[in-house]
Each structure stands twice: as C-alpha cells, then as structure tokens.
Amino acid sequence: MSILRDLRQIFHRRIVQLAALVVTFTVLLALSLITKGYLLDPDVWWHLKVGDWILQHRAVPLVGVLSRTAAARPWVAYSWGFEVILSRVYAWMGLEGFASFGIVLAMLVPVTLFGCCFALSRRFWVSCTLTLFGSVAFVYSLYPRPVFFSMALFTLMLFMILKAQRSGRIQILYWFPLLFLIWANLHIQFIYGLATIGLYIVVEVVLWIASRARVNLEAFRTPSLSPLALGAILLVSVATSCIGPYSYRLYLVVIEYSRAKQTYVVIQELLAPNFTSWTYFVFLLTVMAAFYAVGFRRKIDLFQLSLLIVASVCAFRTVRDAWFVAIPAILFIADSPAGEAEQDPGFSPAELLSLSGSTALLAFLLATNLGFTSRGMDASISSEFPVDAANFIRNLSPPGPIYNNFDWGGFLTWYLPNYPVGIDGRNDLYGDSYVAHHIQFNEGDRTDGDQQLDEAGVVLLSREASLAKILKVDARFRLVYEDRMADVFLRN
Numbered sequence: 001m002s003i004l005r006d007l008r009q010i011f012h013r014r015i016v017q018l019a020a021l022v023v024t025f026t027v028l029l030a031l032s033l034i035t036k037g038y039l040l041d042p043d044v045w046w047h048l049k050v051g052d053w054i055l056q057h058r059a060v061p062l063v064g065v066l067s068r069t070a071a072a073r074p075w076v077a078y079s080w081g082f083e084v085i086l087s088r089v090y091a092w093m094g095l096e097g098f099a100s101f102g103i104v105l106a107m108l109v110p111v112t113l114f115g116c117c118f119a120l121s122r123r124f125w126v127s128c129t130l131t132l133f134g135s136v137a138f139v140y141s142l143y144p145r146p147v148f149f150s151m152a153l154f155t156l157m158l159f160m161i162l163k164a165q166r167s168g169r170i171q172i173l174y175w176f177p178l179l180f181l182i183w184a185n186l187h188i189q190f191i192y193g194l195a196t197i198g199l200y201i202v203v204e205v206v207l208w209i210a211s212r213a214r215v216n217l218e219a220f221r222t223p224s225l226s227p228l229a230l231g232a233i234l235l236v237s238v239a240t241s242c243i244g245p246y247s248y249r250l251y252l253v254v255i256e257y258s259r260a261k262q263t264y265v266v267i268q269e270l271l272a273p274n275f276t277s278w279t280y281f282v283f284l285l286t287v288m289a290a291f292y293a294v295g296f297r298r299k300i301d302l303f304q305l306s307l308l309i310v311a312s313v314c315a316f317r318t319v320r321d322a323w324f325v326a327i328p329a330i331l332f333i334a335d336s337p338a339g340e341a342e343q344d345p346g347f348s349p350a351e352l353l354s355l356s357g358s359t360a361l362l363a364f365l366l367a368t369n370l371g372f373t374s375r376g377m378d379a380s381i382s383s384e385f386p387v388d389a390a391n392f393i394r395n396l397s398p399p400g401p402i403y404n405n406f407d408w409g410g411f412l413t414w415y416l417p418n419y420p421v422g423i424d425g426r427n428d429l430y431g432d433s434y435v436a437h438h439i440q441f442n443e444g445d446r447t448d449g450d451q452q453l454d455e456a457g458v459v460l461l462s463r464e465a466s467l468a469k470i471l472k473v474d475a476r477f478r479l480v481y482e483d484r485m486a487d488v489f490l491r492n
Contacts, residue, residue: 012344017124018355021114024132026362028110029103031136032144033363033370038102039377040384041143043425044086046410048098049417050077051087060245064429066413068401068420069452075429076246076253079146081185095377102144103363110135112152113327116159117334122343130330137283138326146187151323153183157193158328161200162335165303168224173233177240184241184250191254192324194238196307201230203303221299253428260432273319283322287312290329293336304332385411389460389486393419396480398490403456405465406439412460422452442467447474459489 032038046066053065060080064070077083090098110131117127157179164172176197183190204227207220242248273280287308294304311325337343347355366372371380381387386408393402393416402419404412409424423430423438430438441450442465453459453467459477461468468487471477481488 014345014351017128017344018351018358020125020128021355022358022362024114024128025107025110025359026366027132028135029107029359029363030366030370032103032106033366033372036371036377036380037106037143038099039380041145042385042407042410044102044143044145044410045412045414046424046426047079047083047145048086048090049413050080051083051085054080054084055087064426066420067422067424067426067429069422070429071420073429075426076249078188078246078250078253079186080245081182082146082149082187095374096372099372099377105144105148109148109151109155109323112155113330116155116331118344120159120162120331120337121334122337123334124344127334130334133282133286134326134330136279137286138322147189147320147323149186150183150189150192151327153179153186153190154193154196154324155327155331158196158331161197162331165224165301166335170225170229170233173225173230176233177236180237181240181243185244188250188253188257190241191251194234194241197230197234197237199306199310200303201227201234203306204230207302219300221301256428260427271319272317273322283326287315287325287329290332293333297336301332304328304335308332385415386460386462386483386486387415388483389481389488390415392481392488393458393460399457401456401458403453403459403461405442405460405462406435408460408462419458422456445470447471447476457491459487461487461489463487 038044049066050061054060054077061075061077064073064075086098086101089101093100113134114127114131117130118124121127157176160172160175164170180190180193183193204223204225207223208227211223241250244250273283275281275284290308291305294301294308307328308325311328314321315323315325371377390412400419401422402412402416403422406423406425409421412419412421413424423435427435437450438452441453442461444466447453447467447470459471461471463482463484463486471487471489472479476492477489478492479487480490
C-alpha cells in the first residue's frame with residue numbers, strides 16, 4: 001500500500017505530468033516528421049496554387065482555375081482561407097515554412113483535444129492517454145490539410161456543448177456564430193458542426209415531448225437547455241456561415257458532395273476502413289469504449305448515444321471521416337469529471353510556457369535528425385512525385401496539352417504551371433463520373449475512347465499504370481523519357 005501511495009504521489013507531481021505531456025506531444029511530432037505527410041499530400045500543392053491565384057487576382061475563383069479540362073466549369077474554392085494562409089507561409093518562409101505549417105496544423109488537433117479532455121475530466125492521466133490514443137487513431141490517417149481545422153473547431157464546439165449541458169448555461173454557446181463564421185471560410189465540413197447542433201436540438205425536443213406525454217424517462221438525462229434558444233443559435237450560426245465570398249453557395253457544394261457515389265469506390269481515402277493497420281484497431285477500440293462509457297452511466301445521454309451512432313455510420317463508410325466519430329468518442333469518455341478531491345489543478349502560464357518551450361526544443365532536435373532540411377525535403381518530394389520527369393518536360397517545353405495521373409495532378413499545378421493539368425484532386429470540380437472514368441481508364445487495357453488522351457500533346461504517367469505500358473506500342477505516341485517512377489510520351 002505504501003508503494004502505491006508513493007507512486008500516486010509521484011504521478012500527481014506537476015513536474016512529472018509536464019514531462020509526460022512533453023513526451024506525448026513529442027511522440028506525435030515525431031510521427032508527423034517521420035511520415036512527412038506535410039510534403040507528400042497530393043492535394044496540398046493545388047491548395048497552394050489556388051491561394052496564389054486568389055492573392056494575385058484579389059478575388060476567389062468561380063471556375064476551375066489551374067485545369068485544362070474543367071477551366072470553364074463552375075467551382076467553389078471552399079477552403080480559400082486555408083489556401084491564402086498556405087500561400088503566404090510559402091511566400092514568406094519557403095519550403096521549410098510550408099512544411100512547418102503542416103506540422104503545426106497536425107499538432108493543433110492533439111493540443112485542442114488534450115485541453116478539452118482535461119477541462120471536462122480534470123484528470124491529467126486520463127486526458128493524456130485519450131489524446132495519445134485518439135490522435136494515433138485518426139489524426140495521422142490523413143495528410144495535414146484544411147480538414148484539420150475542422151477537427152480542431154469541431155472538438156472545441158462539442159466541448160462547449162458538453163459544458164453548457166453540464167452547467168445548464170446556454171450562454172457558452174453564444175460563441176457559435178463567430179466560430180462558424182471562421183470555420184465556413186476554412187473548410188466545407190463546418191456542415192458537420194451544424195448537423196451536430198441540429199441533432200442535439202432534435203434529441204432535446206424528443207425528450208421534451210416525451211416528458212410532456214408523461215413517458216418514463218428515468219433512464220435518460222433530463223434536458224437542460226432550451227430547444228428554442230438552441231434553434232435560434234443554430235439559425236444565427238447558419239447565417240454567419242454565409243458571410244464570406246461564396247455565401248450560400250457553400251451549401252450547394254455540400255449537396256453535390258452528397259450525390260457522389262463512384263469516387264467512394266475508386267479513391268483510397270474515401271474507402272471504408274480495411275483494418276490492415278493496427279491504427280484501425282486503436283480507432284475501433286476507442287469507439288467501442290465510448291459506447292460503453294455512454295451506455296453504462298446511471299443516466300444515458302441520448303444526444304451522446306445518437307451522435308456516436310450517426311457519426312459511426314459516416315466514419316465506417318470512409319476513412320477520411322474517422323475523426324467525426326473519434327473526437328466525440330474521446331470527449332464522451334472524458335465527460336466524467338473526477339471528484340473534487342481527486343481533480344488535478346489547472347496549468348499556470350509559467351507551466352504552459354515551459355511545456356511549449358520544451359516541446360519546441362525537442363521538435364527542433366528531432367527535425368534536424370529526421371531530414372527536416374531543404375535537401376531532405378527535396379528528396380522526400382522527389383520520392384513521391386515525378387520531379388525528374390517534370391524537369392525534363394520543363395527543359396524540352398513540348399507543345400501541350402498534358403495528360404497526367406490523377407495522383408500527380410495537384411503537384412503538377414505547382415511544379416508545371418505552364419501546363420494546365422487534365423485532372424487533379426478536386427473531385428467536386430471534375431465530377432464523380434469523370435474522376436472514376438479517368439482512374440479506371442489508367443488501369444484499363446485500351447488507349448482509345450478517352451477524349452483528353454486523344455487531344456494530349458504530352459503524357460506524363462506512372463510507370464506502373466497500365467496505360468503507360470500499352471502506350472509504348474501506340475503509334476500515336478513515342479516514349480521520350482523514363483525513370484524509376486514515370487514515363488513521358490510525346491505525340492508523333
């Protein structure tokens with residue numbers, strides 16, 4: 001007993017807790033540095049070029065800029081705020097600043113998650129463990145991109161709902177209109193936040209109606225917030241989400257995305273989890289633990305249970321939405337505060353400063369040993385994208401237009417700006433059927449029947465693509481360059 005008491009005292013010492021938090025954040029930083037997701041995302045490059053376009057023209061695009069095949073099609077750059085930030089970071093600090101921004105974005109989610117977990121539970125070790133497991137479960141399954149703003153803001157929004165629900169003070173939610181004003185100009189998945197508020201209102205109304213009908217609700221949490229006030233907050237939040245260059249057109253994008261079907265079959269990150277990695281099992285265990293935590297409380301919170309069910313349907317449909325159920329799962333597990341005697345004290349400004357400084361120092365030491373240099377980043381980019389082949393095209397300057405791989409389109413918008421691409425990662429621009437056709441055609445056994453290939457003057461393809469192999473015997477084209485990654489063909 002004496003040993004256990006001594007260990008408990010050690011674990012409650014603030015210096016030990018700060019050290020554990022530094023280690024946790026450093027581990028997550030190391031994952032980001034090792035995977036180099038801040039450079040390997042095929043979409044981040046077109047985000048960068050769109051940001052350049054916006055600043056150059058002092059307007060947001062209304063059609064498919066950077067594209068040859070969809071240049072006249074209507075298009076909404078719904079992440080325009082993120083793209084402008086990215087463009088300025090690259091202009092001011094170059095590739096290293098660009099990569100640093102990706103790392104900061106990746107760390108924004110775990111930091112927000114820990115802060116919200118700790119504020120809910122007042123248990124340091126519970127919050128630290130949940131942050132580590134949760135981040136591994138969903139943060140690093142995606143490259144740093146605008147959705148990370150959605151993750152952080154959704155975490156903050158859900159935390160505010162739980163605090164308001166616990167205290168009965170709806171005034172906490174008066175910040176929502178400002179939150180959605182910012183969120184809607186950074187990423188389209190602000191709609192998930194609005195849907196969550198809507199679900200909360202539906203649950204509260206159902207419980208209110210059931211109580212008026214004298215239905216036995218002893219097993220459920222009693223409603224604590226006014227549905228009318230919540231409805232007013234939701235309406236104002238919807239209105240503020242329309243304050244921006246695209247206004248209500250953001251909702252038209254949401255409608256178009258909801259109609260997509262074929263891309264959910266052919267694009268890797270839109271597929272359902274296949275459980276080929278151990279992180280999928282961490283994700284699954286996190287969600288299962290949340291269902292257990294919510295279901296076995298003395299009073300079942302119908303909102304929490306409903307959100308877990310709805311979010312699970314979304315998350316198990318596509319890997320990209322894993323965060324939508326993982327974040328509620330983590331916060332709902334944390335939403336069980338310790339007794340007053342067992343609560344850990346909050347962090348002082350001096351402690352937060354020492355935490356930030358120690359983590360930054362370790363991040364610097366890690367970065368210098370994990371290839372975070374101009375040369376190391378160039379090597380990483382060249383290992384993922386056809387830099388040498390693109391340099392060949394630059395030097396030769398053959399007449400276009402260009403036909404390119406789907407995965408390389410975003411990179412080529414940045415690296416070969418004089419050749420508007422045939423396709424890139426903007427599924428909403430090209431359309432569901434076009435993207436599916438392009439990917440399937442590249443992996444097919446024929447070279448006829450594709451208008452964009454018929455018009456192309458230069459073709460840049462992965463050596464592994466089926467189309468690249470059969471083009472070598474197509475009389476219309478000749479192979480002029482090849483390396484370990486790419487083939488370049490010119491029209492005869």
